[in-house]
Amino acid sequence: MAGAGVIGLGVAWRARLRGLAVTVVDPEPGSGASWTAAGMLAPVTELHYGEGPLLALNSASALRYPAFVDELEQSSGCEVGYLRCGTLVAAWDAADMAGLTDIHGFARSLGLETELLSRRELRARVPASASGLAGALSAPSDHQVDSRLLHSALLRACVAEGVTMVHTAAYQWLLRGDRVVGLRLADGTDLQAPVVVLACGAWSARIGGLPPEAVPAVRPVKGQTLRMRTVGPPLLTCVLRGSVRGCPVYLVPRADGRIVVGASSEEVGFDLRPRAGAVYELLRDAQALVPGLGEAELEEISTSLRPASPDNAPLIGPSRVPGLVLATGHYRNGVLLTPVTADAIAGLLADGTLPDEVAPFSPTRFDQATAFPQATAFPQATAFPQAATFTQAAIEEDVG
Amino acid sequence: MAGAGVIGLGVAWRARLRGLAVTVVDPEPGSGASWTAAGMLAPVTELHYGEGPLLALNSASALRYPAFVDELEQSSGCEVGYLRCGTLVAAWDAADMAGLTDIHGFARSLGLETELLSRRELRARVPASASGLAGALSAPSDHQVDSRLLHSALLRACVAEGVTMVHTAAYQWLLRGDRVVGLRLADGTDLQAPVVVLACGAWSARIGGLPPEAVPAVRPVKGQTLRMRTVGPPLLTCVLRGSVRGCPVYLVPRADGRIVVGASSEEVGFDLRPRAGAVYELLRDAQALVPGLGEAELEEISTSLRPASPDNAPLIGPSRVPGLVLATGHYRNGVLLTPVTADAIAGLLADGTLPDEVAPFSPTRFDQATAFPQATAFPQATAFPQAATFTQAAIEEDVG
Numbered sequence: 001m002a003g004a005g006v007i008g009l010g011v012a013w014r015a016r017l018r019g020l021a022v023t024v025v026d027p028e029p030g031s032g033a034s035w036t037a038a039g040m041l042a043p044v045t046e047l048h049y050g051e052g053p054l055l056a057l058n059s060a061s062a063l064r065y066p067a068f069v070d071e072l073e074q075s076s077g078c079e080v081g082y083l084r085c086g087t088l089v090a091a092w093d094a095a096d097m098a099g100l101t102d103i104h105g106f107a108r109s110l111g112l113e114t115e116l117l118s119r120r121e122l123r124a125r126v127p128a129s130a131s132g133l134a135g136a137l138s139a140p141s142d143h144q145v146d147s148r149l150l151h152s153a154l155l156r157a158c159v160a161e162g163v164t165m166v167h168t169a170a171y172q173w174l175l176r177g178d179r180v181v182g183l184r185l186a187d188g189t190d191l192q193a194p195v196v197v198l199a200c201g202a203w204s205a206r207i208g209g210l211p212p213e214a215v216p217a218v219r220p221v222k223g224q225t226l227r228m229r230t231v232g233p234p235l236l237t238c239v240l241r242g243s244v245r246g247c248p249v250y251l252v253p254r255a256d257g258r259i260v261v262g263a264s265s266e267e268v269g270f271d272l273r274p275r276a277g278a279v280y281e282l283l284r285d286a287q288a289l290v291p292g293l294g295e296a297e298l299e300e301i302s303t304s305l306r307p308a309s310p311d312n313a314p315l316i317g318p319s320r321v322p323g324l325v326l327a328t329g330h331y332r333n334g335v336l337l338t339p340v341t342a343d344a345i346a347g348l349l350a351d352g353t354l355p356d357e358v359a360p361f362s363p364t365r366f367d368q369a370t371a372f373p374q375a376t377a378f379p380q381a382t383a384f385p386q387a388a389t390f391t392q393a394a395i396e397e398d399v400g
Numbered sequence: 401m402a403g404a405g406v407i408g409l410g411v412a413w414r415a416r417l418r419g420l421a422v423t424v425v426d427p428e429p430g431s432g433a434s435w436t437a438a439g440m441l442a443p444v445t446e447l448h449y450g451e452g453p454l455l456a457l458n459s460a461s462a463l464r465y466p467a468f469v470d471e472l473e474q475s476s477g478c479e480v481g482y483l484r485c486g487t488l489v490a491a492w493d494a495a496d497m498a499g500l501t502d503i504h505g506f507a508r509s510l511g512l513e514t515e516l517l518s519r520r521e522l523r524a525r526v527p528a529s530a531s532g533l534a535g536a537l538s539a540p541s542d543h544q545v546d547s548r549l550l551h552s553a554l555l556r557a558c559v560a561e562g563v564t565m566v567h568t569a570a571y572q573w574l575l576r577g578d579r580v581v582g583l584r585l586a587d588g589t590d591l592q593a594p595v596v597v598l599a600c601g602a603w604s605a606r607i608g609g610l611p612p613e614a615v616p617a618v619r620p621v622k623g624q625t626l627r628m629r630t631v632g633p634p635l636l637t638c639v640l641r642g643s644v645r646g647c648p649v650y651l652v653p654r655a656d657g658r659i660v661v662g663a664s665s666e667e668v669g670f671d672l673r674p675r676a677g678a679v680y681e682l683l684r685d686a687q688a689l690v691p692g693l694g695e696a697e698l699e700e701i702s703t704s705l706r707p708a709s710p711d712n713a714p715l716i717g718p719s720r721v722p723g724l725v726l727a728t729g730h731y732r733n734g735v736l737l738t739p740v741t742a743d744a745i746a747g748l749l750a751d752g753t754l755p756d757e758v759a760p761f762s763p764t765r766f767d768q769a770t771a772f773p774q775a776t777a778f779p780q781a782t783a784f785p786q787a788a789t790f791t792q793a794a795i796e797e798d799v800g
Contacts, residue, residue: 228676276628276683277694283680294677298701 001197002170002183002207004029006037006147007327007334008199009154010342013075016161018350023164023191025183030151032201033334036225036304038252038260039147040239041065041336044112044139045087047103053360054313055110058333060357061340062141068339069145076156081146081255090122090242090289091134100137107139114139128235128290133242144239144252147335166191170200173209173324180323183207197325197345202270202305204328214321217366218329220270220305224278225262226286228296235259235292242289249285251293259296261286265306274301306331315363316341317354325349326363401597402570402583402607404429406437406547407727407734408599409554410742413475416561418750423564423591425583430551432601433734436625436704438652438660439547440639441465441736444512444539445487447503453760454713455510458733460757461740462541468739469545476556481546481655490522490642490689491534500537507539514539528635528690533642544639544652547735566591570600573609573724580723583607597725597745602670602705604728614721617766618729620670620705624678625662626686628696635659635692642689649685651693659696661686665706674701706731715763716741717754725749726763 001012004026012022040046043058069082091097100116107114115138122129122136159165169186173196182192198204202220234253241250252260264278279301287294309315309329314337319326327345330337344358401412404426412422440446443458469482491497500516507514515538522529522536559565566585574582574590582592598604602620634653641650652660664678679701686693709715709729714737719726727745730737744758 226676229673273629273697274699275694276626276696276698277687279698280680280683280687280694283676283683287677287680294675294680296676297673298676298679299674301698301701 001025001199003032003199003201003204003328004155004165005032005034005199005201005334006030006151006154006338007201007330007341008197009151009158010338011197011199011327011345012163013072013154013157013161014342014346015349016158016163018346020346020349022158023166023193024158025166025168025170025185025191027167027169027186029155029165029167030148032203033223033304033306034147034151036223036263036302037147037335038225038250038262039081039145039150039335040087040142040250040252041144042087042139042142042239043336044107044114044142045089045137045241046332046336047107047110047112048312049106051312052110054333057313057340057357057361058336059112061337062143064339064343065143065145072150072153072157075160076153078149078153078156080149080153082143083145083255084143085238085253086138086140087142087239087241088117088122088126089137089139090129090240091136092242092244092288093134096243097134100135104137112139113141126236126238126240126290128292129240130289130291133289142239145335146254150335150338170207173207175209178322180321184209193323195323195325195349197327197349198319199327201307201328201330201334204307204326210321210324213367214319214324216315216319216326216328216363217310218307218315219267221308221331222266222268222271222303223263223306224274224282224301224303225260226279226282226298227300227302228259228261228293229299230257230259230292230296235290235296240289242285244285244288247281247285249282249289251286251290258299259293261293270305272303272305274303307334310366314341314361315366316344316358316361317348317363319363320367401425401599403599403601403604403728404555404565405432405434405599405601405734406430406551406554406738407601407730407741408597409551409558410738411597411599411727411745412563413472413554413557413561414742414746415749416558416563418746420746420749422558423566423593424558425566425568425570425585425591427567427569427586429555429565429567430548432603433623433704433706434547434551436623436663436702437547437735438625438650438662439481439545439550439735440487440542440650440652441544442487442539442542442639443736444507444514445489445537445542445639445641446732446736447507447510447512448712449506451712452510454733457713457740457757457761458736459512461737462543464739464743465543465545468742472550472553472557475560476553478549478553478556480549480553482543483545483655484543485638485653486538486540487542487639487641488517488522488526489537489539490529490640491536492642492644492688493534496643497534500535504537512539513541526636526638526640526690528692529640530689530691533689542639545735546654550735550738570607573607575609578722580721584609593723595723595725595749597727597749599727601707601728601730601734604707604726610721610724613767614719614724616715616719616726616728616763617710618707618715619667621708621731622666622668622671622703623663623706624674624682624701624703625660626679626682626698627700627702628659628661628693629699630657630659630692630696635690635696640689642685644685644688647681647685649682649689651686651690658699659693661693670705672703672705674703707734710766714741714761715766716744716758716761717748717763719763720767
């Protein structure tokens with residue numbers, strides 16, 4: 001396993017529960033997008049026209065969340081702040097309300113539960129919201145989890161179950177012929193493994209040694225979030241998001257009085273510097289929705305890189321390079337998609353099969369038709385019951 | 401000496417150069433307003449109607465700066481980033497320009513060097529300034545120093561000259577009759593001294609044990625500053641300040657490409673939490689003056705408490721309590737007033753006299769006429785050639 005964010009650790013934990021030997025490689029577990037994420041579990045309010053297959057996957061993962069959290073909290077002994085709080089999308093003005101009404105119709109046509117709220121109903125639900133907002137769309141099944149608590153629970157669960165953690169960066173793929181057989185680490189160590197799962201998020205294309213055509217189609221999209229703290233009664237009891245004069249912003253209230261505000265979206269490569277203009281816009285738009293936030297303590301500014309793919313959907317499953325499995329490219333939905341990704345990849349490693357729900361997200365969908373001979377990571381569809389390996393989230397040890 | 405900000409250390413250093421034995425008490429030297437300050441040396445552009453005596457003191461200290469810096473850099477071996485860069489005050493609109501024209505007349509009537517710049521002249525001097533600004537007032541003698549470098553140079557100079565540093569908080573005044581004879585520290589230690597100089601900034605009224613009428617009239621005024629970093633050619637080569645829709649903001653460009661943006665001004669007691677609304681307003685107004693700042697890296701948000709007095713001017717000299725000398729209440733001008741305060745107090749401790757220029761800033765000006773019997777810290781106008789003491793910036797050791 002390469003990568004110890006929520007995806008890498010989720011896969012490692014579930015693979016270990018299936019009886020596989022797992023090694024996870026990451027110099028600093030949870031320092032990437034998992035740390036910055038607000039943890040919205042929002043299949044409905046992250047719905048975009050034309051992304052129907054992603055909606056199905058997001059919804060499937062949201063449905064798995066309660067059981068996943070139960071099991072994880074038991075295994076780790078840690079709470080993860082899973083709050084079934086629902087989400088409201090506020091309308092900035094009448095034109096915005098018309099857009100939300102369209103989304104409402106679209107969501108209903110897909111069988112999703114949404115409701116339109118008048119200006120008055122919005123104020124009744126969220127008294128701290130700005131008085132001029134035009135109304136809202138309610139998505140009662142879009143919830144939240146505390147992504148930092150989720151990550152530390154996964155780390156504990158992995159260690160408790162016997163996953164081996166290696167705190168070194170993955171430097172280069174080890175190849176034998178056209179097959180990935182392990183990883184060379186930054187300290188010169190070689191780890192051999194029958195299968196390596198790549199879950200390095202935005203850095204997934206940065207491990208050297210693959211032929212150019214085989215490098216995963218994942219790029220970094222910079223995101224900044226703010227963490228604020230209020231005193232006294234909570235300003236918010238549900239997730240509140242909206243588009244303020246066209247700029248999207250969300251406010252995610254934690255149980256402890258903190259509010260996570262996000263998020264910028266910047267195509268600037270591997271640049272992790274907090275940008276003054278992005279912080280400004282988040283503060284401006286957050287206060288436009290909830291004016292009282294101006295009095296909150298600004299506790300933290302976090303920046304990370306989301307792993308985006310050409311169609312905004314993840315890369316889950318075998319690559320065209322034998323021995324290399326991908327669990328990356330989750331873009332804005334990594335926290336939400338952790339359960340479904342973890343179970344799918346663990347199943348692939350244990351049984352050699354992938355569930356239908358992840359079929360549309362095969363990494364090979366971006367391959368040029370002629371780039372690779374037909375081959376899969378599991379040419380004989382054989383399971384590896386005693387060994388699955390990961391890199392920079394997890395390298396499965398070679399137990400043969 | 402109590403207090404190891406720039407004022408406390410400045411006094412300690414100068415007193416030591418006069419041959420006095422000096423002990424400085426501070427749990428965390430330089431963690432207060434000295435750390436957050438932008439370091440503007442701005443007698444002209446900090447000029448307010450009705451504060452003529454303060455202008456004279458500010459100007460006197462600005463004149464001392466070059467020699468003070470030369471001596472300090474030699475003594476410490478550290479540069480302090482004293483830049484004779486001048487200051488422009490931008491006019492947000494025509495009404496603001498009319499206000500600056502009034503200030504220009506007032507400044508000229510006081511013999512200060514100022515110049516009015518047209519919209520075109522401002523753009524020529526500061527190409528990065530916003531195109532809509534109405535003009536500017538130029539104050540070519542308002543400069544800057546890097547307050548953090550100044551503080552560390554003072555610390556080095558003090559140590560080099562033999563000042564004793566005690567890293568503990570001052571807890572309570574030691575009194576014998578009505579006379580201060582030393583300090584009790586937070587760890588229970590008692591330090592005796594013939595004279596104690598109080599230079600604890602906003603915390604100056606928090607050391608226990610004085611009669612209520614003798615507690616210095618100093619209160620905390622919260623200020624927040626931002627530190628940004630730009631790459632490439634500098635956006636600014638002089639200090640740029642202005643009042644954006646009535647909100648004052650200043651941008652102080654350091655030689656290393658950093659820009660310090662300040663400052664909020666909040667009367668909220670001893671509250672050091674960064675407030676989201678204040679950060680928002682600084683980012684908003686800084687970008688209103690220099691739009692390119694939106695692309696800068698937001699490197700740091702700092703909060704500290706300025707020591708304000710009832711008339712915004714400092715408290716420099718003997719208090720009515722024998723043995724207690726004040727060097728506090730410098731409010732927005734602590735960095736600027738360091739040389740004149742340090743020399744005045746060192747002179748008082750060494751010779752028993754204060755220069756005329758600080759006479760208007762006697763701490764006793766706030767005393768109720770009947771509160772104290774006539775007494776001074778130096779009843780016989782005797783000098784203490786071998787001993788001056790400070791508290792929580794400096795306690796002079798009792799060498800008797």
